[in-house]
Amino acid sequence: MKRSILVFAASAVMSGALACSSPMTTREMGAAVGTVGGAAAGGIVGSAVGHPAAGAAIGGALGLGTGALVGDRLQAIEQQQSELDKQIKQNEQELQRQREELEQLKKETKER
Secondary structure, eight states: OOOHHHHHHHHHHHHHHHSSSSOHHHHHHHHHHHHHHHHHHHHHHHTTTHHHHHHHHHHHHHHHHHHHHHHHHHHHHHHHHHHHHHHHHHHHHHHHHHHHHHHHHHHHOOOO
C-alpha cells in the first residue's frame, strides 16, 4: 500500500512535468528531477524506519529545493554562455568587416 502511494506520487509529478505546454526551463527540470529523486530516496529511508510516506514527503520537499537551486545555477550558466556566444559572433563580424576594409585600402593604395 505504502509503495503504491510512492509510485502514485512519483508518477503524478512526472506526468505534471510532461504535461507542460511549453518546454521546461533548466530550473524547472532540476526541481522535477530533485523532487522525484528526493521522494524516492526519502521513501526508501522512511521505509527502513517504518514511515515511508513521511520519508517520501520530506525527501520530495528537500529534493525540490535542492533541484531548483541546482537547476537555477545551471540556467544562469547557460544564459552566460549564450551571452558570450553572442559577443563572439559580434566580434567575428567586426573582424571580418575590418579585414574587408583593410583589403579595400590596400587596393586603393596600389592604384595610386
